[in-house]
Amino acid sequence: MNDSPTLADFGQDVWWLVLIKIVGVFALLVVMTLFAIVFERKVVARMQQRSGPNRVGPRGYLQSLADGLKLAFKEDIMPALADRPVYFLAPVIATIPAFLAFSVIPLGPEVSILGQRTPLQLIDAPIGVLVVLACSAMGVYGIVLGGWASGSTYPLLGSLRSAAQMVSYEIAMGLSIVAVFLYAGTMSTSGIVAAQAGDNRLDFFGLQFDGPSWYAVLLPVSFIIYVIAVVGETNRAPFDLPEAESELVGGFHTEYSSLKFALFFLAEYVNMVTVSALAATLFLGGWRAPWPISIWDGANSGWWPLLWFLLKVVAALFVFIWLRGTLPRLRYDQFMRFGWKVLVPTALVWILAVATMRTVSREADLSSGEVAVYVGLPIAAVVLAVLLVASRKSNEPTRIAAVAAAAGSTNPTEPEVLPPVRTGGARHRPAQRSGPARAEGGFPVPPMDLVVPPSPRLASKEPVAAGAPVASGRRRPSPTPRKDSDDA
Amino acid sequence: MGGIEIGTAETVVFWVLGPIALAGALGMVLARNAVHSALFLVNTMLALGVFYVVQEAPFLGAVQIIVYTGAIMILFLFVLMLVGRDSSDSVVETLRGQRVAATVLGIGFAGLVGAGIARATEGMVVTGLEGVQGGEGGAADGNIEAIAGLLFTRYLLAFEVTSALLITAAVGAMVLAHIEREPGSRLTQKERSRARFLTSDHPQTLPGPGVYARANSIAAPGRLPDGSPAEASYATGVEPQVVEELPPGDPAGDGRDPGAGRGHGPDAALGTTRGVTR
Numbered sequence: 126m127n128d129s130p131t132l133a134d135f136g137q138d139v140w141w142l143v144l145i146k147i148v149g150v151f152a153l154l155v156v157m158t159l160f161a162i163v164f165e166r167k168v169v170a171r172m173q174q175r176s177g178p179n180r181v182g183p184r185g186y187l188q189s190l191a192d193g194l195k196l197a198f199k200e201d202i203m204p205a206l207a208d209r210p211v212y213f214l215a216p217v218i219a220t221i222p223a224f225l226a227f228s229v230i231p232l233g234p235e236v237s238i239l240g241q242r243t244p245l246q247l248i249d250a251p252i253g254v255l256v257v258l259a260c261s262a263m264g265v266y267g268i269v270l271g272g273w274a275s276g277s278t279y280p281l282l283g284s285l286r287s288a289a290q291m292v293s294y295e296i297a298m299g300l301s302i303v304a305v306f307l308y309a310g311t312m313s314t315s316g317i318v319a320a321q322a323g324d325n326r327l328d329f330f331g332l333q334f335d336g337p338s339w340y341a342v343l344l345p346v347s348f349i350i351y352v353i354a355v356v357g358e359t360n361r362a363p364f365d366l367p368e369a370e371s372e373l374v375g376g377f378h379t380e381y382s383s384l385k386f387a388l389f390f391l392a393e394y395v396n397m398v399t400v401s402a403l404a405a406t407l408f409l410g411g412w413r414a415p416w417p418i419s420i421w422d423g424a425n426s427g428w429w430p431l432l433w434f435l436l437k438v439v440a441a442l443f444v445f446i447w448l449r450g451t452l453p454r455l456r457y458d459q460f461m462r463f464g465w466k467v468l469v470p471t472a473l474v475w476i477l478a479v480a481t482m483r484t485v486s487r488e489a490d491l492s493s494g495e496v497a498v499y500v501g502l503p504i505a506a507v508v509l510a511v512l513l514v515a516s517r518k519s520n521e522p523t524r525i526a527a528v529a530a531a532a533g534s535t536n537p538t539e540p541e542v543l544p545p546v547r548t549g550g551a552r553h554r555p556a557q558r559s560g561p562a563r564a565e566g567g568f569p570v571p572p573m574d575l576v577v578p579p580s581p582r583l584a585s586k587e588p589v590a591a592g593a594p595v596a597s598g599r600r601r602p603s604p605t606p607r608k609d610s611d612d613a
Numbered sequence: 614m615g616g617i618e619i620g621t622a623e624t625v626v627f628w629v630l631g632p633i634a635l636a637g638a639l640g641m642v643l644a645r646n647a648v649h650s651a652l653f654l655v656n657t658m659l660a661l662g663v664f665y666v667v668q669e670a671p672f673l674g675a676v677q678i679i680v681y682t683g684a685i686m687i688l689f690l691f692v693l694m695l696v697g698r699d700s701s702d703s704v705v706e707t708l709r710g711q712r713v714a715a716t717v718l719g720i721g722f723a724g725l726v727g728a729g730i731a732r733a734t735e736g737m738v739v740t741g742l743e744g745v746q747g748g749e750g751g752a753a754d755g756n757i758e759a760i761a762g763l764l765f766t767r768y769l770l771a772f773e774v775t776s777a778l779l780i781t782a783a784v785g786a787m788v789l790a791h792i793e794r795e796p797g798s799r800l801t802q803k804e805r806s807r808a809r810f811l812t813s814d815h816p817q818t819l820p821g822p823g824v825y826a827r828a829n830s831i832a833a834p835g836r837l838p839d840g841s842p843a844e845a846s847y848a849t850g851v852e853p854q855v856v857e858e859l860p861p862g863d864p865a866g867d868g869r870d871p872g873a874g875r876g877h878g879p880d881a882a883l884g885t886t887r888g889v890t891r
Contacts, residue, residue, distance in 0.1 A: 208646075208648075210649075211648070211649070211652070250671055251671060251672070251755050251756060251757055252671045252672055252674075252675045252756075252757065255672070255675035255676075255679065256675065258675070258679050258683075259662075259675050259678040259679050259683065261683075262678065262679050262682065262683025262684070262687075263659075263678070263682065263683065265683065265687055266655070266687070266690075269687065269690055269691075269694070270648075270652075270690075273648060273690075273694045281694065284694065285691065285694065285695075288687055288688075288690065288691045288694075289691070292683075292684055292687055292688070295683070295684075299679075312757065456802075523803070578838075580838075581838055581839060581840075
């Protein structure tokens with residue numbers, strides 16, 4: 126039974142079926158957004174040992190609805206210096222491509238809807254994946270214009286950052302997908318899912334078995350580059366520099382409020398869902414069941430694949446949230462250097478390697494899976510090992526310093542790097558040691574014989590010795606009777 | 614005219630998007646604000662991209678949107694955004710009669726090009742892109758394969774020469790914009806931070822100025838816990854300002870008088886249990 130739709134199966138639907146699919150995709154994206162927001166808050170809360178939202182609805186799962194209502198009822202502010210038409214258009218431009226991109230994502234095989242056989246995908250085209258790239262290219266405009274039209278400094282800086290960031294990470298993202306095109310031999314999303322259908326029979330010294338057919342396994346470098354690039358592309362932590370709140374207030378959306386802000390918010394989460402879905406489609410076998418489930422014959426037909434697909438998307442979303450909960454934000458120049466000097470060259474070399482492997486497999490008459498497993502995986506392992514060694518090498522001084530410091534050295538590095546810095550260009554600032562006492566030349570450490578000075582808020586004047594319980598900030602009733610300023 | 618029929622949908626798309634593309638082109642020329650001008654151009658490019666897709670060249674359409682609207686126009690915007698939002702074009706003519714001459718010449722040029730294209734395509738049979746590249750007896754089985762086939766066989770030299778030209782331009786721009794720096798002449802962030810810790814007396818940030826209800830000036834120094842001014846918080850280039858204390862309140866104040874106890878330092882006003890005054 127072959128449920129895999131091909132390009133010829135698209136464009137045959139009756140109009141009401143197309144309408145149902147459009148509404149279905151829209152509803153799916155909105156529900157996924159609401160889910161992703163509450164999921165993110167809960168997961169990050171668990172990572173930080175909090176309980177997260179737990180008031181609205183069962184176990185707090187309706188929090189997103191409450192947030193949405195709150196946003197809608199907020200005051201809609203139009204800044205005095207705003208460029209009105211562009212300020213109004215920017216959130217719309219950000220949102221529409223985000224939704225549009227999902228139209229080419231295959232959600233499942235051919236199913237029967239109201240008696241009609243149809244693929245569970247709105248539309249496919251020979252250029253399927255390019256539609257997603259085009260939509261993400263258009264999404265940049267929303268952010269750039271929103272920042273510019275606000276007529277304010279921080280949004281402008283945020284939008285400048287995002288323009289440079291999204292364009293450069295889009296290049297890495299596009300290059301990471303090229304290897305998938307080379308392997309699948311097509312750019313249509315349904316074709317790429319069909320190409321990962323698992324006809325990768327391996328003969329390992331007489332042992333016959335089905336090898337992995339997901340491109341995440343066959344093309345690991347592409348997958349890693351894609352994952353990194355889309356985090357930059359969707360402005361998510363640790364690459365959320367356009368809206369770095371510690372540097373730019375809110376970044377490009379600082380001046381936005383109410384529903385316009387909600388649209389930006391929606392666009393960010395829809396983009397996250399879309400790139401997760403694209404990751405599932407291109408690298409994780411699309412709607413096809415993962416290995417233990419795929420033993421069951423019915424796993425890849427009917428409506429079940431929709432479930433596998435959504436599980437893969439949620440897993441990808443979890444990685445986004447995990448990154449946000451774990452990693453600190455990069456500095457902007459480091460981030461751009463990483464994109465241009467690491468991701469793009471790696472992707473180019475990898476494409477060269479994949480193209481070579483393709484040619485070898487054609488000449489030597491091997492299946493592409495065999496080449497990937499016997500040649501690609503060792504090469505990937507070597508590359509990763511080299512990267513590991515290189516990174517250890519480049520961090521060597523810091524590592525040695527850290528080891529020395531841990532061993533008790535107070536001044537692990539060269540004694541003087543710079544002449545003493547004049548603290549404060551202040552005329553009135555006397556040079557004084559107000560910071561904690563430091564070991565000679567080392568980092569500031571609290572003195573070992575720490576005596577906590579008496580709190581001026583407390584009547585008791587005896588210094589609290591080290592080790593004794595330090596008084597909490599709470600005011601406790603004074604042991605001595607209050608003398609009410611009779612000796613003033 | 615033989616060849617293929619133009620379908621209803623294609624006609625509708627043409628008559629909807631054609632005016633939009635034209636309006637974008639006109640808006641680009643007429644808009645005063647440079648960013649608005651760029652946006653109108655984006656609009657026209659998007660419409661052209663859709664036209665390519667409708668005319669059975671989906672790859673070209675996608676590339677038009679990704680490369681031209683997505684990358685090149687963003688770079689344009691990037692530059693224009695830095696120009697400043699309120700700098701609109703001046704409407705004063707610096708050359709007299711320039712506008713009239715430009716209009717006449719523009720219309721004349723449009724007429725020439727239009728007439729040339731009309732003459733060249735007169736009586737041509739429309740076959741459609743699908744018929745040429747895909748279809749029965751076509752060159753390839755699709756738009757992408759057809760483009761790839763032509764690009765890497767017949768037009769390979771032109772393709773490579775173009776890419777060499779682009780690389781030359783990019784390298785040239787880099788050479789022109791590059792500033793030669795001695796390697797290691799600039800301290801990295803890590804080195805700076807290490808130097809700060811090793812050499813300065815005050816590795817952490819200095820205390821901020823004090824902001825009280827009576828003075829929200831940065832000249833007001835911050836206070837140490839005992840109420841004396843923190844000298845490290847003196848602002849640069851400003852005379853430190855002695856903040857006037859509230860007059861000591863009624864010695865037997867019962868707390869309702871806001872000035873009560875203020876003379877005993879900031880903590881006394883909080884209603885401490887410390888009854889002793891200096």
